[in-house]
Amino acid sequence: MKTAIKKTTASKSKSGNTGTAANKTTTAKATAKTTSKTTAKGTVKAKPSAAEGLRELFVDSLKDIYWAEKALVKALPKMAKNATSQNLITAINDHLAVTEKQVARLEEVFKSVGEKAAAKKCDAMEGLIKEGESIMEETESGPVRDAGIIAASQKIEHYEIATYGTLAAFATTLGEDDAVLLLEKTLAEEKEADVLLTEAAYNTINFDAKEEDQK
Ligand SMILES: [Fe+2]
Ligand SMILES: [Fe+2]
Incomplete structure (x- = not known):
């Protein structure tokens, strides 16, 4: 140093x-x-391509989460590979399969609102995935890293829950009923993943991680 x-x-x-x-x-x-x-008053100056109405904002947000889900399909296997608890490995792998279906479901959402499926880089998800990688680098393999992987995964799930909740609300306002059904289905899956991760943490992993402190 x-x-x-x-x-x-x-x-x-x-x-x-x-x-x-x-x-x-x-x-x-x-x-x-x-x-x-940013203007002198502190308000953000819009780009020429800025969304003018709720519909455009909705489609832009769809492109963001489409990118995010595809990024997760690549990131989740690395998390599973680094986990040691069988419960956690199963939870991550199950959610990987669900995530792959969610990518396809988003393509259906695009179709249902008459838009071509396109991905736009989601800065938030990129950051959350990077944070997960840093947690893995900063922990030894075992219960402590497992606890870190759960923490990172739950941040990801909560981001997705917020995003799909918002998208479903936008779709409701826009009268896109087919999109609402599809988005709510994914929202329910993200909530379920969050519950499974919480259970994995409270059942054993956090306790095993605490034991490491006492060694
Ligand atoms: Fe997802
Ligand atoms: Fe998810």
């Missing part, structure tokens, strides 16, 4: 003013990036 600090200091002193100028440029760029989206 000390060596790393020394190196940084050395490179800074070698580059002298240039380094400082570069830092200033980065800061200026970062500030410009923030201010370009």
